[in-house]
Amino acid sequence: MTEIKHKTFLFDATRCIDCRACMVACSAENNIEMNKTRIWVAGVGVKGEYPNLDRATMVYHCMHCAAPDCLSACPVGAYTKREDGPVIYDSKKCIGCRYCMNACPFGVPHFDFDKGLFTGAYIDKCTMCPQRIDIGLSPACVATCPTDALVFGERADLLKEAHARIQAHPGRYVDHVYGETENGGTSYLILSHVPFAELGLPDVGNKPIKDTSEKVMEFTIPFALGWGAVLTATAVGVGFLNRRTELMAQRAEQAEKAEEAKK
Amino acid sequence: MKMHLTINPRLRFRLSPFVWTLLALAGIAFAIAMLRYANGIGAISNLNNSYPWAFWISFDLFTGVAISSGGFLMAGAVYIFQLKQFKPLLRPSILTAFLGYIMVVIALLVDLGHPERIWYMMIHMNGTSVLLEIGICVMTYLAVLAIEFAPVVFEGLKWQKFAHLIHRFIMPFVILGVVLSTLHQSSLGSLLLIQPTKLFPLWWTPILPILFFVSALTIGMSMIIFESTLSARYFHRGLEIHLLEKLTKVIQIVLGIYLVIKFGQLTFSGDLKYLFTSGLMSVLFWAEILIGAVAPIAIFSIKRIRQSANGLLLGAVVLLVGMILDRFNVSWFGVQHPDPITYMPTFMSAVHYIPSLPEVLVSVGIFSAGILAFGLAVKYLPVFEDGHEPAAQE
Numbered sequence: 058m059t060e061i062k063h064k065t066f067l068f069d070a071t072r073c074i075d076c077r078a079c080m081v082a083c084s085a086e087n088n089i090e091m092n093k094t095r096i097w098v099a100g101v102g103v104k105g106e107y108p109n110l111d112r113a114t115m116v117y118h119c120m121h122c123a124a125p126d127c128l129s130a131c132p133v134g135a136y137t138k139r140e141d142g143p144v145i146y147d148s149k150k151c152i153g154c155r156y157c158m159n160a161c162p163f164g165v166p167h168f169d170f171d172k173g174l175f176t177g178a179y180i181d182k183c184t185m186c187p188q189r190i191d192i193g194l195s196p197a198c199v200a201t202c203p204t205d206a207l208v209f210g211e212r213a214d215l216l217k218e219a220h221a222r223i224q225a226h227p228g229r230y231v232d233h234v235y236g237e238t239e240n241g242g243t244s245y246l247i248l249s250h251v252p253f254a255e256l257g258l259p260d261v262g263n264k265p266i267k268d269t270s271e272k273v274m275e276f277t278i279p280f281a282l283g284w285g286a287v288l289t290a291t292a293v294g295v296g297f298l299n300r301r302t303e304l305m306a307q308r309a310e311q312a313e314k315a316e317e318a319k320k
Numbered sequence: 321m322k323m324h325l326t327i328n329p330r331l332r333f334r335l336s337p338f339v340w341t342l343l344a345l346a347g348i349a350f351a352i353a354m355l356r357y358a359n360g361i362g363a364i365s366n367l368n369n370s371y372p373w374a375f376w377i378s379f380d381l382f383t384g385v386a387i388s389s390g391g392f393l394m395a396g397a398v399y400i401f402q403l404k405q406f407k408p409l410l411r412p413s414i415l416t417a418f419l420g421y422i423m424v425v426i427a428l429l430v431d432l433g434h435p436e437r438i439w440y441m442m443i444h445m446n447g448t449s450v451l452l453e454i455g456i457c458v459m460t461y462l463a464v465l466a467i468e469f470a471p472v473v474f475e476g477l478k479w480q481k482f483a484h485l486i487h488r489f490i491m492p493f494v495i496l497g498v499v500l501s502t503l504h505q506s507s508l509g510s511l512l513l514i515q516p517t518k519l520f521p522l523w524w525t526p527i528l529p530i531l532f533f534v535s536a537l538t539i540g541m542s543m544i545i546f547e548s549t550l551s552a553r554y555f556h557r558g559l560e561i562h563l564l565e566k567l568t569k570v571i572q573i574v575l576g577i578y579l580v581i582k583f584g585q586l587t588f589s590g591d592l593k594y595l596f597t598s599g600l601m602s603v604l605f606w607a608e609i610l611i612g613a614v615a616p617i618a619i620f621s622i623k624r625i626r627q628s629a630n631g632l633l634l635g636a637v638v639l640l641v642g643m644i645l646d647r648f649n650v651s652w653f654g655v656q657h658p659d660p661i662t663y664m665p666t667f668m669s670a671v672h673y674i675p676s677l678p679e680v681l682v683s684v685g686i687f688s689a690g691i692l693a694f695g696l697a698v699k700y701l702p703v704f705e706d707g708h709e710p711a712a713q714e
Contacts, residue, residue, distance in 0.1 A: 130514050132452035133437075133444040150444050153433015156451045158372035160514040164657075167369045168433065170362030178360055178433040259517050269526050270513035271448050277507075281499050288495045292400045299402055 061123050063142030063244040064190060065212035066199065067219055068116055070249040070256065071229060072206035075100065075114040079198035079207060083118075086186060086197035093167070095119075095183045096198060099257040113249065115256040116198070116207060119144060119165045119183035120236060121244035124265030130160035135180075142212075142244045143185035151179055162240060162261045185244075212244060219246055241265035339695075342688040349685020352678045353430050361433070365679035370657045375675035379683050380427030382508060382647035384420055385458070387640070389540030390547070391417020392461075392501035395468060399494040408560050411472055411703045412547050415694065418465040421458060423690045430682055450510045457504035464497040476701035506533040512650055520654040521591045522598065522605045527581070528650070534578045535612075539643045541571050542616075545636040549629050557704055564632050568620040571639070575613045582609070604649050612642020 080096045089095060100114040125144045128136035135150040136157065146157075146166070157166045157180060169178035186196035194200065195209040202208075208215065219234045235247040240261045249256055356364045367374060394413035397403045429435040441455045467486060474483035509532030516524050525531070545564050552559035586592050596602055616639040625631030697703055 126514055129446075129448045130451065131446055132449040132455055133440045134446035135444075150440060151434060152437045152440050153435075154451060155372035155433065156449070156511075158369070159518070159655075162515075162517045164370070168361075168372060170360055170367060170369070172360045173363070174357045174434075174436070176360075261517050266516060267448070267514060269516070270450055270510055273510050273513060273526070273529060274448055274450060274453065277453055277503065281503055284502060285495055285499045288396075288400055288498055292491060292495065295400065295402050 061212055061242050061244075062140075063121070063123065063212045064185065065121075065142065065210065065215050065244040065246060066196075067208045067210070067215040067246045068248070069206050069222065070113050070115050070247065070251070072204045073098075073114045073116060074204055074206070075112075076203065078201050078203060079116055082197040082201035083183075086189070087184070089181070093181065095167075095181060101251060101255045111251075113251045113256060115247070115249070115258075117163075117257070118198070119185070119245070120163050120240070121183075121185055122240050122265075123243065124241040124267055126160040126162060126240070126265075126267045127157035127166055129267035129271060130156045132156065139187070141190070143187055143190070144182075145184055145187065146180055146182055148177075148179040153178055153180075155180075160267075162259055162266055212246075215246055219248055222248060238263040339692065342692045345681070345685045345688035346692065347685070349682045349689075352682050352685070355678075356430060356682075361431075364676065364682070366673055366676045367679075368673065371673040374652050374673055375679055376427060376431045376683065378648045378652040380424060380431070380686070382651045383644050384424040384427065385505065385508060386536050386539045386643065386647055387543050388417040388420030388424070389501065389505055389536045390543040391420075391465060391468075391540075392498050393537065393540040394544065395494045396498045399491060400498065405563060408704075409544055409548060409563065411469075412551060412698075413544050414465060414468050415472070415697055415703055416543065416547055418462075418469045419690045419693050419697075421462045421465060422693075423686050424458065425462065427683060427686050450507055450513070454504045454507050454511065457500045457507070461497060461500040461504065464493050464500065467493050468497065472697075472701050472703060502533060505536040506530065508532050509650070512655075515655065518655050518657070519650065520594070520598070520601050520656060521589070522586070522594050522601055523650050523654045525585050525589060527585055531578070531581060531585075534574060534581065535643050535646060538571050538574050538578065538613075538616075538639060541567050541574075542636040542639045542643075545632050546640065549633040549636070551698065551704065552629065555698060555704065559629055561627060561629065561632070565626050568626045568632070568635065572617050572620050575617050575639075579609070579613050582613075601654065604645070604653055608642055608646045608649055610642070612639060612646055615639075615642065 075098060077098055080094050080098065083089065083096050084091075084094060087095065096116060096118045098114055099117050101112065104111045121142055121144050125136060125138055127146075128138055128144065132154060133150045133152055135147045137145050137147070139145060153168070155166075155168055158164070158168060166180045166182045168180055169176075172178040186194075189196055189200075199207045199209040208218075210218075216234065216237060219237075223230045223232055223234070229250055231249050231252060233253070235249070235253050235258055236243040236245050241264060247253065247256070247258065254260070352364050361367055365376070367376075390413040394406060394410045397406045398410045429438065432438065438455075441452060441459075445456075446452055468490065471483040471486050471490075474480070474486070506529035509528035509530075512519050512524065512528055513526065545567060548559060548564060551557065586595070594602065595605070598605075616635050619631070619635040619638060620626050622631075625635065
């Protein structure tokens, strides 16, 4: 998976202090309404017994998959995957079908259920702040993180960094970088000291999820043509057989009549 | 050319209480739809970011398309296989399918965030999207159904020449209709292939499209029985029991195949372990299998039942209930949503979902309008004439 050359986030749950400054920075940067957010902080409540208490939080936004299921599912191609990583949504094409929300295994795209036709209801999701990364800055959430729980960079570098952290503190981390292989690799890598399921991260497997439906879709046109040909052949064949049977019956009748006439 | 239609004075449209009720329900649905367009989907429904699709998709799309499958079955049987004995069932089946698909489209126009952009599907095509295939198929098939039903309208208007013309060139459209139906009936199953992590393993399988197509066949045949027996009762017409009895035999065979595929797949994928140990999921699965497949096989195997109108109706209704439950399971009940506590902050959205009353009323209203349209069509158009070809009569 090292061949994926994407800009990538690395999140380290052991460093997150649940301050939620990232959410504020994101909303300010991207002009998000007060009652909405592109980032959410999932958390495990306090665990253990005093004095050995533990608590884990996780910052969660679009995983910017290498093989995005939202992009594969969108009927009108409102999603694009930029070569440098970001998965971008174009509201001008969106028909509001919300299939991307079903398709995303991480439940990332959100919809304006509170907006009618006149204001326009759209999907909203993290964009990786292209307006910032295009001029060499890191996304707003990363830039504002006070503990460097979120860092940003090239995917290969961050993978190396993540594995280095695990090796440096083998007792501290779960020995896995979530996102390295999940759903074919994502551009949001996660390190954690608690099982990833506790952070709300689904077990999505290592193969791109969209492969199954895309393989089935490849059959569509050949199948349609073949099935159409079979049906046409059947119609012609049945028609021919029926006409022959009718003709035979007519001939038999005529022959009978002729014989009667002879008598 | 002979004129077959005489306007019968008895066929005047009467505003009975039943008709008033249907009109009122349709009106309520219309008002709710207007509210939705003004204030958003959330204003009238309980759909939310965890349940972007639920009741409307399960009922209007999945159920609506499935119960409209009688149209392509009968068109295929009568025109392609030339099983002329089924001709009396052809027109009512095509009418049901035509109205069914119109209802699907109307419901989707309420459900879509941007109904005014529905045509974008024709200019911004994303070839990997299953939903695109379904959209294109449904739109095209609606046009095909209009063509297939047009002769009935033209006969009703006494424009026999047009009816005759369409009849002569109907075959390519019938074939196109069967191909399109095969594609989108199965693709409704493919729609869930993108959710292997969300749809419970008792339902998620790569062969969902095959299961959907096979079950759509049984649903279509049951709908034909359902309509025929009901319309025989309410429109005082004869019932083709011998034909329907033949259909029940086919239904039994197809259900058998369905069960073999379904359990074969579960065995093959190693998901048998979920059959009894998954609580509500196991119950829903068995309910769907027993009601939708096992019970109808049993009911239709009793000769006295399948030879009586009430027995036929019973078997068809049982099958429809079970198979519709399957559609709901696959598209709603069996779809698991992430744990609300660890996954989403509570301020963002409610995660529990029960359809709201207005949400249900939209579907009920559209359905009422459909029943009304069916009644009107049957009264004013030669739907239950035995489907004679003007050409053959000369």
